[in-house]
Amino acid sequence: MRPSRSRRFVALLAFAACATAQAATVQVTVLARDGQPLADAVVLIEPANATSAPTPAPVQARIDQERMQFAPMLTLVPTGSTLRFTNLDRWEHHVRMLPAAITFSGPGATPTGHELRLAGLAPGQAAPSAEITVREPGAYRLGCHLHGSMRGFVYVTDSPWAARTDADGRITLQGVPEGAARLRIWHGEQLVDEAARSVTLGPVSAFEVGTGIQPRRRR
Ligand SMILES: [Cu+2]
Known part of the structure; x- marks a missing residue:
């Protein structure tokens, strides 16, 4: 049934009134190319009417090197955060952190790389650790000069509406402005940038997003 002109007008008014005031709860489930949940993906929501997006406060994040792996594999932090690497x-x-080759951070984003050398853990001593403060938003790849199989990812963002998918491929974001928005997905093992999706956010919105991303099995 087509809404009458007056009903549509009322609906538009209601939408305009709530677009600035209301905040949505958004749940997104991200799927890999094979249809399985995609863990360790970054989901970003870009609301069309986010006139005064609050900048998230920097945090302290810990990234361990343990059994030849970075744990967690993906670290998502606000710009200005400190990463503490602990061996x-x-x-x-010999950890290196370099801008990922493929990002959607766009032109003008020129994130810089870091390196740090961490001695092995000696019995009875504190674990060797060092810090990096990330000042440039963007996607970064972690590696080790000594162990080619080690890989991990860091995603630095100014957005308050960014989250990392859990083992079920799921994120939940609260306080997102309702209305039109773009939904972006990034994963460290993507081969090409995923196209942004246009979505409309109501008070509670849930999306399932299929991607062309197929992560390798972790060694
Ligand atoms: Cu190493």
């Missing part, structure tokens, strides 16, 4: 292996790691 729990008995051997040395």
Whole structure:
């Protein structure tokens, strides 16, 4: 049934009134190319009417090197945050952090890289650790000069509406302005940028998003 002109007008008024005041709860489930949940993906919501987006406060995040892996594999932090790398292996790691080749951070974003050398953990001593403060938004790749199989990712953002998918491929964001928005997905093992999706956010919105991303099995 087509809404009458007056009913549509009332609906538009209601929408305009709530567009600035109301905040949506958004749940997104991200799927890999094979239809399985995609963990460790970054989901960003870009509301069309986010006139005064609050900038998230920097945090302290810990990234361990343990059994030749970065844990967690993906770290999502606000710009200005500090990453503390802690080596729990008995051997040395020479960590490097470089801008990921493919990002959707856009022109003008020129994130810079970092390197740090961490001695092996000695019995009875504190685990060797060092800090990096991330000042440039963007996607970064973690690696180790000594162990080519080690890989991890850091995503730095100014957006308050960013989240990392859990083992079920799911995120929940609260306080997102209602109305039109763009939904973006990033994953460290994507081969090409995923196209942004246009969505409309109501008070509670849930989306399932299929992608062309197929992560390798973790060694
Ligand atoms: Cu290493």
